Amino acid sequence: MIGPAEIEDMRLDLVAFQERAMLYDIALAPLHRHWVRRGGPSEGAVTRICDLVFAKADERTVADWKAVVSEAVEEAGYGLLWEGDEVIALEARPRPI
Structure with a gap:
């Protein structure tokens, strides 16, 4: 049987997942707008x-959205050029051999 502590744990997990999903949506919005205008680098890179x-x-907090997207794009081997909160360029960055 599930008790109050387990129900509270499940509730907290759902709240955390909802915050994570909100940050994901906010962070990807400028990239999505850029990809709509100019196209994505490739399906694999976008994924x-x-x-x-x-x-x-x-x-991470929703306030960290720009850092989150910048870190993710850099780890994927790309660089972003921002103008305010809008992505104006996404450039491949070659990795050293």
Whole structure:
């Protein structure tokens, strides 16, 4: 039988997941707008960036959205050029051999 402590744990997990999903949505919005205008680098790169944004959103606040997306894009091998809160360029960054 599930008791009050287990129910509270489940509730807290749902709240944390909801906050993580909100950060994910906010962080990807400028990238999505950029990709709509100019196209994504490739399906694999877009999927990797999305996965990294979701992973990096764990235990971060919504206020960190720009840092989360910047870190994820950099880890995927790209750089972002920002103009305010809008992405104006996404450039591949070659990694050293």
